[in-house]
Each structure stands twice: as C-alpha cells, then as structure tokens.
Amino acid sequence: MNRILVPQQVADAAAHNRPRGNLSDLYPRWLGARELLRHGRNPYSAEITREIQQGYYGRPIDPARPDDPRDEQGFAYPVYVVFLMSPVVDLPFETVRVGFRWLLIALVVGSVFLWFRLLHWRAPCGTILIATVLTLGFLPVVQAIKLQQLTLLVMGLFAACGVCLVSGWLFLAGGLLAFATIKPQLAWPLVLLLLFWAFSDWRSRRRFVYGFGLIMLLLLIGAEFVLPGWQRMFLEAVRRYHVYTHNESVLVSLFGRIIGHTLEAISFVAAAACLWRIRRGPASGKAFGRAFALILALTVVIIPMSALYNQALLVPAILALVWSETTGGDRTLPAVRLARFVGGLVLAWPWIATVGLSLAYVWISPELRQRVWPMPFYSSLMLPPLVFGLALLDTWMIEPAMIEPTGLRDGATAE
Secondary structure (H helix, E strand, C coil): CCCCHHHHHHHHHHHCCCCCCCCCCHHHHHHHHHHHHHHCCCCCCHHHHHHHHHHHCCCCCCCCCCCCCCCCCCCCCCCCHHHHHHHHCCCCHHHHHHHHHHHHHHHHHHHHHHHHHHHCCCCCHHHHHHHHHHHHCCHHHHHHHHHCCCHHHHHHHHHHHHHHHHHCCHHHHHHHHHHHHHCHHHHHHHHHHHHHHHHCCHHHHHHHHHHHHHHHHHHHHHHHHHCCCHHHHHHHHHHHHHHHHCCCCHHHHHHCHHHHHHHHHHHHHHHHHHHHHHCCCCCCEHHHHHHHHHHHHHHHHHCCCCCHHHHHHHHHHHHHHHHHHHHHHHHCCHHHHHHHHHHHHHHHHHHHHHHHHHHHCCCCCHHHHHHHCCHHHCCCCCHHHHHHHHHHHHHHCCCHHHHCECCCCCCCCCC
C-alpha cells in the first residue's frame, strides 16, 4: 500500500491533474458533524459538500474536467452519525485522523477475539494470534484502515452484538445493532434476519427487540432535534451518491443486472432458509455463530456496493470455514473439499501477488508497473460469492446437535 499502490496513484493523479487531499473517508462525517453541532449548518447542503471536497480532494471537484473524480463525497450518512463524532468535533482533524487509525486497528484486533467467541471456537492462543495477524493483513481490512472507513467501526459493533447475544445480554445486543445502522446498507440484512430470529421466540428474546427499538427511537428523535426533516435530505443524498458513483452489487458486477439481481434474491432466500432451520435454537448454540457469519457474508454480496473495504465483513465466515475444514475430517464430500481449495486459493491470491510485486517492483520497468500494480485486486470480485456459497453450504449441513445450547439459554443472564 505505502510503497507501491499509493505512489502509483500519486503519479497517475499528477499525470491527469487529478486532485488529492487528505483522502480520509472519516473527514466528510467529521466536518459535517462539526458544522452541524457547532454552527447549526446543514451537512447535506451543497456548501458543506464543497468544503468537504476542499479537504478531501484538496480543491472542489469540477464536473467539466473529465479526469476529476466523480464521487462528490457528500454527507450521505444518517444524521445521527454526528452523535458518534461529537466527542472529537473540537479537535484538529489531523489529531482525530491519527487517533481514529489506531482505534480501527484496535477494533480489528478486538473483533477477531469476539468472532472466535461467537463461533464457540476454543482455539489455542497461537491460532488466535495468527488469525489476528492475517486479519490485519487482509487486503480489504488494510484498505479500510488506510481510507479510515467506518465499515470497520460497524464491523466491531456487529461483533460485539453477536457476542452479547451469545452471552444472553439481549438488550445490550439490540442497542449495539441500532448504533451499527449508521451504515444502513450494511446493517439492514442483519437487522431484518435477527428481528425474525427474535420474533421466532418472542418470550425469551423480546429484550433484543426492546433494546434495538429503544436506541433506534432515541437516535431518530435526537437526529430530528438537531436537524428537522433530515430523512428527506438523507434520502436525496443517498440517491445522488448512487447516481455519481454508479454503485452495484458484487453479483451484478459479475453477472449483469438481470442475472445479478436474480442471484441476490436467491441468496437472500437461501440464507433466510438456513436461519429458519435454527430459529428455535438459542444464540448459545454453535449453529447461531455460523448463521451470524453467513448473514454478514450475504451482506457483502447483495448490497449495492462492490467496494473492497466492505469485504472485511467476510472475516467471521472465513474463520468459520477454516474451523469447519480443520474439524471435518474425511466426512466432507470431495466436491466440497475442491470448492474450499479453490476458495482458499482466491483468498490467498492477494498475499501471493503483494509479496511477488514487493520483491520484483524495483527491477521492473515503469511501463510494466503500469500493468501489474492491480494484480492483488484481481480476485476481489470472486471472493465474496465463493465465501458466501461455502458458508451457506457449511451452515446448511449443520448437525442438529450444534443447534442445541452450549451454555446459557437466551436471556439467561441478568442485564
């Protein structure tokens, strides 16, 4: 990233007179929160968008320039994200930027431990350490840290929500999931399917719904207080975002609009069917963790965004597949073993490519560099469908005994 990709981007930007500023995805949210909370200015306004561009790109972008970026970097988040930004709006952005980078790294490390807990994988410390190092070196995670993407913050909230469900802290789990809706495109599949899971056993799981509903209500009321009528502005910002970025899901990018949208619907129904099988089982059963990871893998393949950094949500599904591979023995069908082998190669490809490029980059010509620098990204669109498909199969083949609780039943601890 630092020695090859960024210098390549800098050189390309200079050649096309393309602006480069701080390029931090945190900056639009921070600036919008600061201007709203300190000065009462509308973060969705065109004036704030131009000020965001001044910092993010170094100057406002010009639609008349063909080489200028098309992403306007508008404030396309629910306005209640400002509540999370509020503690740092009075600090210089460079200070916030450095602190947030270390916060994201800490969240990634902490989430790995939480994923192991959610999956009920009692691995040795060495295995957890290796998984942590590999997760920090996972290309989507590296990109998310470099871009300072809130996806990693949402991932940490998802992991904490899952562990709270496993531990029986249902009200807290619901509240954490409500905060994760700062990125609604990432949260809605998990929200929808977990609410379905909760209503399947209302008596013992209702506290999850209460926690989610109460915190969402407070966030919405607070947002309306600081910026009345923000929902209409937010929806318009989202519409504009999809117009100027032309975002589409991974499946649509791979297979086209008709087949891609059809596969999205099939994927959602298949994941819901897996959840239906385990709906009566408590969160303390081993099957629940795998279903939770499956929903996050589903999210990556169906949301109308194919950004690489969102693939950080594949980590729990990958861990679940590794665990299944190490414990499956000879019972796994040959076709499944072959599919897992192919998936493993696709997963390993970015490491293979980055090591190869790092070793060879100083000797190859500038012309060849222009052609080979994207090599680590070649597998980026193939990985999510493979992980989701394998996770779907792995979850569907869960034995009935794994649905039973391994510890406390839902809601069995005091909250």
